[in-house]
Amino acid sequence: MDASRGLENLPVSVWPRLEEPPGFQYSPDHVAAAGCGPDPSEISIPGCSCQSASCLPSICSCLPYGENYKNSCINFEWSELDYSKPIFECNTMCHCGESCQNRVIQRGLQVRLEVFKTAKKGWGLRTLDFIPKGRFVCEYAGEILDFREACQRVQTQSPTDSNYIIAIREHLCDGQIMETFVDPTHTGNVGRFLNHSCEPNLVMVPVRIDSVVPKLALFADRHICAEEELSYDYSGRHHNYMPDLQRDQEKLHGEELKKKPCYCGGKTCTGFLPYDGSLFYGQDIASGTEETLGKT
Numbered sequence: 590m591d592a593s594r595g596l597e598n599l600p601v602s603v604w605p606r607l608e609e610p611p612g613f614q615y616s617p618d619h620v621a622a623a624g625c626g627p628d629p630s631e632i633s634i635p636g637c638s639c640q641s642a643s644c645l646p647s648i649c650s651c652l653p654y655g656e657n658y659k660n661s662c663i664n665f666e667w668s669e670l671d672y673s674k675p676i677f678e679c680n681t682m683c684h685c686g687e688s689c690q691n692r693v694i695q696r697g698l699q700v701r702l703e704v705f706k707t708a709k710k711g712w713g714l715r716t717l718d719f720i721p722k723g724r725f726v727c728e729y730a731g732e733i734l735d736f737r738e739a740c741q742r743v744q745t746q747s748p749t750d751s752n753y754i755i756a757i758r759e760h761l762c763d764g765q766i767m768e769t770f771v772d773p774t775h776t777g778n779v780g781r782f783l784n785h786s787c788e789p790n791l792v793m794v795p796v797r798i799d800s801v802v803p804k805l806a807l808f809a810d811r812h813i814c815a816e817e818e819l820s821y822d823y824s825g826r827h828h829n830y831m832p833d834l835q836r837d838q839e840k841l842h843g844e845e846l847k848k849k850p851c852y853c854g855g856k857t858c859t860g861f862l863p864y865d866g867s868l869f870y871g872q873d874i875a876s877g878t879e880e881t882l883g884k885t
């Protein structure tokens with residue numbers, strides 16, 4: 590069985606062969622949620638005018654901060670910074686060729702992935718191939734929500750439900766925070782099977798191609814062996830996505846939150862899955878406004 594229903598450029602196998610993960614609509618790309626949130630299919634980023642086969646940082650308008658990738662691997666040098674350097678790939682409006690080195694995640698899956706039944710975490714995702722550090726693995730794609738809709742959906746979940754909704758906060762160098770809310774519960778891609786780990790082997794990086802809505806791309810944070818389970822840190826701590834306000838809120842409400850136990854098995858496991866209190870309490874970190882959103 591192909592978990593991606595033939596919609597990715599490589600089939601995604603399922604193990605055990607005779608079991609099927611619970612149904613959802615497969616979409617390799619983000620989709621707009623009905624009646625809320627921005628439309629991720631809108632082309633809104635201008636292209637470069639490079640005539641070369643591959644773009645160079647000194648010339649290309651898509652590369653204002655230097656090279657994004659080297660040999661198809663993400664340039665991790667900037668990850669030491671405490672703000673996100675936006676990554677723009679060359680897009681449909683660019684004049685460069687299809688083989689431009691600044692086109693990586695738009696080429697889709699390059700490693701064979703398998704959705705598999707774990708012992709204690711429900712379904713998970715593993716690689717069937719060795720993955721070198723820095724390589725693109727898959728996207729986390731789903732419905733794009735606005736803040737209000739994300740809060741409403743989070744608040745209607747029961748404590749035992751699997752949570753697929755993710756809030757990504759990009760700290761820009763001018764002090765602004767950009768928020769993106771993605772929900773692959775009903776419509777999404779293979780990324781929805783990625784479990785959390787306190788010692789993850791993937792890192793999530795927002796990447797923009799045609800739209801201002803970022804694609805959430807997962808890259809190998811170290812070399813990964815064939816058959817290893819793939820995971821990332823749901824709190825995004827590696828890239829400082831979690832603002833201080835949210836960290837304080839976690840401490841403040843820590844007792845009351847029905848945190849789920851973490852079964853990542855890492856030596857430094859914190860014992861619980863990270864929890865995004867901002868969506869539960871309806872507190873918009875980007876705008877600094879606080880509102881109480883009722884349950885639907």
Ligand SMILES: C[S@@+](CC[C@H](N)C(=O)[O-])C[C@H]1O[C@@H](n2cnc3c(N)ncnc32)[C@H](O)[C@@H]1O
Pocket residue numbers: 709710711712713750751752753781782783784785786849850851852853862
């Ligand atoms: C995005 S889903 C991951 C896929 C999910 N395991 C499934 O079966 O569809 C997130 C949910 O998986 C489970 N999960 C993920 N990581 C876990 C971990 N380290 N320990 C325990 N449960 C985990 C939790 O129920 C969590 O709400």
Ligand SMILES: [Zn+2]
Pocket residue numbers: 637639643644679683685686689690691
């Ligand atoms: Zn280019």
Ligand SMILES: [Zn+2]
Pocket residue numbers: 637638639644645648649650651679683685
């Ligand atoms: Zn260019």
Ligand SMILES: [Zn+2]
Pocket residue numbers: 786787788851852853854855857858859860861
């Ligand atoms: Zn853990």
